[in-house]
Amino acid sequence: MPRPRRDSEILPAKERMENAFWDLLADREYHKITVTDIVHEAGVNRNSFYYHYSSLPELADSAIMHVVQQAKPALPTPDSDPDVTWRENMTNLMQSPEHRERLDRLSLIAGPHSSPELVDSLRDFGRLTIIHVLQLPEQIDLKTDLMLDFTVGGMLTVLSRWPELRDNVELDDLLNEDVAVLAMSMCLSLSRNDLLSYWHRIFRGNIGNMPSSQA
CATH class of the missing domain: 1.10.10.60 (Homeodomain-like)
Structure with missing residues (x-):
């Protein structure tokens, strides 16, 4: 019953x-x-x-699509501070029961109860969501296509480990500057924003002043 x-x-x-x-x-x-x-x-x-x-696969696709659409984070604009955007996203993620429930659900797609078809569905919706949010052109170049695959693959890896991270990761871990720089640089690499300007802004122009042996 x-x-x-x-x-x-x-x-x-x-x-x-x-x-x-x-x-x-x-x-x-x-x-x-x-x-x-x-x-x-x-x-x-x-x-x-x-x-x-x-069919059941159509229901599964619909369920995955809706969670992916609801889970998409805010992205930095050319005039915003990517570090601030990252901190706002991570704070909302860790403090919002709704966001954590979405992560719990998506982690099921990368977990042992899933199937290759469900993983493919999540990968496809993840790619499409990134393309839409970043307003990428319909015809993307090889570099961007590879970055998309790399980014979505990384997300799937994190989701597969979310059950063990959920109760151990702290907000301060996700606000770590190194993590923020890595995450935002991947995002900006896919977008139309100027990545070099971002690096200069993050390191306050020190890149240009570094010795050639360290650059």
């Missing part, structure tokens, strides 16, 4: 089914989840499921 859901009388059926997907994925492997499991967990009927989705 399915456990009663607190959201059964509040949320729309589609959102309840996506929540059911995440709850079930936390409990069992993806290939063991069925449409029957989803409708029982969400408290809806099969007609409602097939009204919104043609």
